[in-house]
Amino acid sequence: MRPLQMVDTKTQYQKIKKEVDTAVIAVMESSQFIGGKLVNDFANNLAAYHGAKHCIPCANGTDALQIAMMALGLKAGDEVITPSFTYIATVEVAALLGIKPIFIEVDKQSFCMDPAVIEKAITPKTKAIVPVHLYGQAADMEKIMAIAQKHKLFVIEDNAQAIGSVYEFSNGTKKKTGAIGDIGCTSFYPSKNLGAYGDGGAMLTNDDALADKLRMIASHGQSKRYYHDVVGCNSRLDAMQAAILDIKLKHLDEYIDARRKAADYYDAAFASNPKIAVPYRAANNKHVFHQYTLTLNGVDRDALHQFLADNGVPSMIYYPVPAHRQKMFEAFGGSDYNLEITDWLTERVISLPIHTELDEEQQQFIVNKVLEFVNK
Numbered sequence: 435m436r437p438l439q440m441v442d443t444k445t446q447y448q449k450i451k452k453e454v455d456t457a458v459i460a461v462m463e464s465s466q467f468i469g470g471k472l473v474n475d476f477a478n479n480l481a482a483y484h485g486a487k488h489c490i491p492c493a494n495g496t497d498a499l500q501i502a503m504m505a506l507g508l509k510a511g512d513e514v515i516t517p518s519f520t521y522i523a524t525v526e527v528a529a530l531l532g533i534k535p536i537f538i539e540v541d542k543q544s545f546c547m548d549p550a551v552i553e554k555a556i557t558p559k560t561k562a563i564v565p566v567h568l569y570g571q572a573a574d575m576e577k578i579m580a581i582a583q584k585h586k587l588f589v590i591e592d593n594a595q596a597i598g599s600v601y602e603f604s605n606g607t608k609k610k611t612g613a614i615g616d617i618g619c620t621s622f623y624p625s626k627n628l629g630a631y632g633d634g635g636a637m638l639t640n641d642d643a644l645a646d647k648l649r650m651i652a653s654h655g656q657s658k659r660y661y662h663d664v665v666g667c668n669s670r671l672d673a674m675q676a677a678i679l680d681i682k683l684k685h686l687d688e689y690i691d692a693r694r695k696a697a698d699y700y701d702a703a704f705a706s707n708p709k710i711a712v713p714y715r716a717a718n719n720k721h722v723f724h725q726y727t728l729t730l731n732g733v734d735r736d737a738l739h740q741f742l743a744d745n746g747v748p749s750m751i752y753y754p755v756p757a758h759r760q761k762m763f764e765a766f767g768g769s770d771y772n773l774e775i776t777d778w779l780t781e782r783v784i785s786l787p788i789h790t791e792l793d794e795e796q797q798q799f800i801v802n803k804v805l806e807f808v809n810k
């Protein structure tokens with residue numbers, strides 16, 4: 435059996451090695467390392483993939499979120515509504531800009547922001563809602579968009595974990611996550627579903643004026659070279675990463691299928707076990723399984739994590755400490771929150787290896803070890 439890994443980017447690379455190597459050498463030979471045709475081509479292809487009008491590449495997913503908040507004119511003293519059960523980047527960028535994150539609960543099944551509690555969190559200072567499509571599953575965007583419209587709030591989607599996910603509205607309209615809100619942000623961190631061989635990120639929008647602002651802020655606030663209209667930052671996707679991502683984008687749907695197939699295998703093995711809740715799949719959403727995350731019931735999660743490690747099975751806890759309990763947010767009143775579902779999940783979730791290269795022998799081994807411990 436091939437060694438088990440949370441994500442196997444190496445085997446994936448072997449399958450596209452020839453194409454990638456040729457493209458990377460071509461970048462070096464062209465010496466066009468920053469900007470240029472390859473970056474523009476990739477941005478256009480990514481926008482088209484999402485059915486979005488504009489794609490603005492940047493240096494990483496965290497920058498994408500920060501630039502999005504800056505472009506929407508959010509400033510110190512404003513508030514954004516976000517889940518606490520997320521990766522820190524979502525909320526850290528708000529704090530960095532002096533914006534107060536208002537943490538709300540997630541839905542116990544979907545792990546995403548619970549729309550039912552959004553309105554209670556709205557104040558006169560609220561400017562935006564920031565849903566996170568956690569683990570590859572879309573948040574309940576129909577309800578979120580309706581609330582945002584009613585209260586004239588912006589929606590910034592954190593789509594770092596759900597690129598390729600498709601959300602269906604009740605009228606039958608289907609949209610890719612990241613192309614639903616005012617701005618969609620994504621990350622090309624190597625382990626993400628569309629991973630670069632280094633860092634990268636992008637922002638999507640359908641709004642022409644907003645696209646100009648995003649582009650300007652990501653490039654030192656320049657309207658034209660050496661004319662700086664607003665305070666911006668320096669956030670670029672380099673040509674080498676763009677070339678690699680453009681190749682991988684062509685495989686993205688097939689990568690998603692492989693992840694979904696692996697998830698089906700786990701589901702079939704675990705679904706009947708009363709101590710294990712398999713990931714929920716909303717009927718109106720195509721889950722892309724960035725993570726395959728179980729919720730345990732009456733099982734010592736940390737002991738299982740250790741048992742798996744001792745048996746050569748990697749697993750991860752995403753995330754052991756929710757944002758509102760991080761020291762970082764003490765100054766933002768983090769300890770004032772009482773988010774029972776978030777705390778409950780934090781103690782019970784465990785993510786198993788899932789990626790494009792898992793084979794049945796590997797999955798059978800993982801399943802056997804999990805069940806061996808759970809059924810003890």
Ligand SMILES: *Cc1c(COP(=O)(O)O)cnc(C)c1O
Nearest residue numbers: 494495496521523524594621623
């Ligand atoms: C990975 C990730 C980010 C940040 O992306 P980077 O490219 O690492 O900066 C933001 N939000 C979520 C939910 C993520 O998973």
